[in-house]
Amino acid sequence: QDCVRHVRRFAAFLRRSPDTATPEDIRRFQLYQHENGVGPATINGAVSALRFLFLVTLKRRDLARVLVIMRHPRKLPDVLSVEEA
Template identity: 60%
Template structure:
């Protein structure tokens, strides 16, 4: 994250969002599939999470899957509210 020049606050938020996702999954995210992401996004909507938080979560997950886990195939499932 530091190599990508992400600020300290962004790093903390990203870690918080990833932890929330992992808690929802109940397992490590390395084997996550598109259905897991869909279910998590549905859960966020069910809990009335605001659009800004949803987009921040998706940004954190996009970083996790594309930069950290090198799972580029998962990125299309990470679309936000625009």
């Protein structure tokens, strides 16, 4: 269900069928997701769904290579000072 949802969102973003997508469309979609505050886990889920669509269903390796996995930002742990401890 998640894969279908991600492909549906990609098609809605394109306003046409995903099989007509170009590498520039994929780049714009990922940038759109990032700029609208979509989290890395959701973006990576969309990457997996679209990668499956392009590799297995459409046999379009060229488009699958354009997809970029997002890295989760790492936060440093809070360290207490001697006075705070």
